Amino acid sequence: MSKYTIAWMPGDGVGNDVMRATRIVLDKLGLDAEYVHADIGWEFWIKEGNPLPERTIEILKKTDCALFGAITSKPREEAAEELDPALRDKGLTYFSPIVRLRQLFNLHTNLRPCEAFKGNPLNRLGDDIDLVVFRENTEGMYGGIEWFPLPEKIATAMADPEVGLPDRMQRWFDKGLENVALSTRVVSRQGCESICRQSFEYAKKFGRKSVTLVEKPNVLRETGGLMTRVFREVAKDYPGVEAWEANIDAICMWMLKNPQDYDVLVAENMFGDIVSDLCAGLVGGLGFAPAANIGDEYAVFEPTHGSAPKYDGKDVVNPIAMLLTAKMMLDWLGEADMADRLHSAISAVIEAGEVRTYDMAQVRAGSAGAASTTEMAKAVAARL
Ligand code: IPM
Ligand code: MG
Numbered sequence: 001m002s003k004y005t006i007a008w009m010p011g012d013g014v015g016n017d018v019m020r021a022t023r024i025v026l027d028k029l030g031l032d033a034e035y036v037h038a039d040i041g042w043e044f045w046i047k048e049g050n051p052l053p054e055r056t057i058e059i060l061k062k063t064d065c066a067l068f069g070a071i072t073s074k075p076r077e078e079a080a081e082e083l084d085p086a087l088r089d090k091g092l093t094y095f096s097p098i099v100r101l102r103q104l105f106n107l108h109t110n111l112r113p114c115e116a117f118k119g120n121p122l123n124r125l126g127d128d129i130d131l132v133v134f135r136e137n138t139e140g141m142y143g144g145i146e147w148f149p150l151p152e153k154i155a156t157a158m159a160d161p162e163v164g165l166p167d168r169m170q171r172w173f174d175k176g177l178e179n180v181a182l183s184t185r186v187v188s189r190q191g192c193e194s195i196c197r198q199s200f201e202y203a204k205k206f207g208r209k210s211v212t213l214v215e216k217p218n219v220l221r222e223t224g225g226l227m228t229r230v231f232r233e234v235a236k237d238y239p240g241v242e243a244w245e246a247n248i249d250a251i252c253m254w255m256l257k258n259p260q261d262y263d264v265l266v267a268e269n270m271f272g273d274i275v276s277d278l279c280a281g282l283v284g285g286l287g288f289a290p291a292a293n294i295g296d297e298y299a300v301f302e303p304t305h306g307s308a309p310k311y312d313g314k315d316v317v318n319p320i321a322m323l324l325t326a327k328m329m330l331d332w333l334g335e336a337d338m339a340d341r342l343h344s345a346i347s348a349v350i351e352a353g354e355v356r357t358y359d360m361a362q363v364r365a366g367s368a369g370a371a372s373t374t375e376m377a378k379a380v381a382a383r384l
Contacts, residue, residue, distance in 0.1 A: 003032040004333060007059050007066035012041040013307025014373075015069020017315055018322035021377035022067070025323055025345075028381035029338045031330070036063060040097050042072040042307075045079065049087040052097035057104065060298070067329060068302035069322065071098050072309060098293075101300055102137045103144075107293035108191065109198055110135035110272060111328070112304060114279035114289055119351035121360055122284030129259045131279045132208070134199040135272025137293055139191040140223070141183055142269045148181035155180075187223045187268060192230040199266035200238040210242040211235070214251055214267040214275050227268055252278055280304055287318030287359050290325035292332065301329040315372045316365045318357040320346060323380060345383035355379040 010016040026033070038056040045051040051071075060066055074082075079094030101107065116129040123129070147154060155177050159169035172180050199211045213231045217224030228245065235243035246254065248271045255262060255275075259282045267275055280289035286305035293300040303321035311317050323346055330339035349355055358370035371379070 002034040004034070004065075005063045006033050006035050006329075007038045007056075007063040008035040009038045009040045009056070009066055010069040011302075011307065012043070012072040013070055013309045013312040014305075014317045015041070015071070015307055017311075017313065017317055017373045018303070018319040019067065019069040021319035021373045022322050022326050024374070024377040025342065025381050025384070026326060028384050029330075029342060031335065031338060035067075038066070040068070040071070042082075045094055046082055046084055049083060049090065049092040051094065052100050060101075060105065060300075065298060065329060065332065066300045067326065068098070068300050070303070070305060070307040071096070072307040073098075098300075098302065099142055099144075102142075102293055105295050105298045105300070106138060107295040107298065107300055108136065108138050108194055109292075109294040110137040110276075111292045111294060112272075112276040112279065112289065113324075113328075114276070114283045116283040117288070117347055117350040119353050120284045120288070121353070121356070121362065122288075125256075125259050125282055129282050131259070131262055131282070132202065132264045133272060133276045133279055134195055134202070134264065134266040135276060136187070136191055136195040136268050137272075138269070139187045140269035141185045143184065143186050145186060146181070146183040149178045150180040150182050152177060154182070185220065185223050185268075185270070187226060189226060189230060192227045192268075193234060195268075196227075196231045196234040196266055197237075199264050200234055200241055200243075203241045203264045204238055208241065208263045210244050210262070211238075211264045211266055212244040212246055212251070212262055214246055214248050214265055214271045216248050216271070218247065223268070231266070248274065251275065255279070255282065276304055285359060287321055287357065288324070289321050290323075290328055292325070292328045294332065299329070299332050301325045301332075311365055314366060315374055316358055316370070317373055318359050319373045319377050320350070320357075323377070341384055342380075345380045348383045349376070349379045 010019040038059040039053055040056050073096045112133040114131045116123045116127050118127045158164040159166045203211050215224045215227050217228045280286050289304040291304045303325045327339050327342045355371045357376050358365040361370040363369040
């Protein structure tokens with residue numbers, strides 16, 4: 001029997017290309033694992049009306065963790081149009097399988113390191129950027145508590161003088177509730193505390209200088225306020241780590257100007273989503289941005305990038321984000337030595353600059369001047 005059982009979920013689009021590439025590297029490392037393929041993504045929405053089939057959830061329950069390529073996610077109307085005609089009018093609605101997985105398996109922490117590798121020609125802001133985002137992964141605006149149109153019962157409860165805001169609600173009644181949509185941002189003290197504590201623990205463990213909270217408490221007074229208070233309380237337990245606070249809008253500007261000032265960042269779900277793409281942009285783009293969705297017992301490793309449908313199956317995209325994601329999986333499994341070797345091999349290939357995918361070579365995808373996804377993976381494997 002293998003030491004590990006890993007759910008293997010290429011998902012959509014280029015997820016397949018980068019996962020194939022990753023397998024080359026994991027095999028070269030000699031990871032003692034059995035990989036169990038699991039269906040997920042757009043194809044299963046279209047064919048079965050469910051992008052996350054029950055059989056996949058069962059596979060996940062029996063594995064140690066999952067490696068996930070990429071997902072195509074579309075708004076409700078577009079999704080409905082692509083559904084198999086035989087399945088229409090069955091009341092099926094599309095949902096994002098990755099968001100659902102985070103909820104189902106309580107993968108409360110999204111860890112997103114963004115490191116500028118030496119020699120990466122896409123490092124326009126310097127080689128010395130090394131950021132780690134801790135994104136709360138199950139609460140906030142991703143909680144799925146939303147309505148359109150706004151039900152009368154909800155609106156009336158919100159306008160009830162005993163619990164609600166009659167003055168502020170009046171203008172929505174005036175517009176007609178059938179014209180009003182509501183998405184909520186719900187956070188808990190526990191959720192805030194967990195993500196803040198993990199970010200400080202990480203900073204302490206790896207000798208990081210600061211943790212910056214990314215919020216907007218001047219406007220989101222209750223949710224942002226709770227997160228900020230909890231952040232300050234937690235910070236007291238880590239006197240060796242500086243605790244900074246920034247508003248989401250301001251930090252988007254400051255990070256572009258002075259990315260070197262920042263170190264560990266912590267944020268609620270939506271702001272973490274936004275700021276992690278920004279961080280990826282500072283270190284060469286989504287081709288260099290790995291991610292891990294981590295819970296107490298299970299984890300799903302998926303790079304930050306999407307499925308890039310136009311490059312699907314063309315073997316052109318940069319697999320480095322996916323390889324770095326596999327590195328995070330190795331760390332989580334306790335295979336620190338393999339993780340380090342993989343990280344060194346990736347760094348060495350980037351620094352040597354002989355093998356570059358189209359984004360790094362800054363040429364058109366598929367043109368002769370660029371290495372393929374597979375070639376990049378082989379170059380990394382050769383350095384191991
Ligand atoms: C991410 C993605 C997802 C998210 C989408 C695909 C639902 O942008 O992992 O950052 O918003 O969390
Ligand atoms: Mg995102």
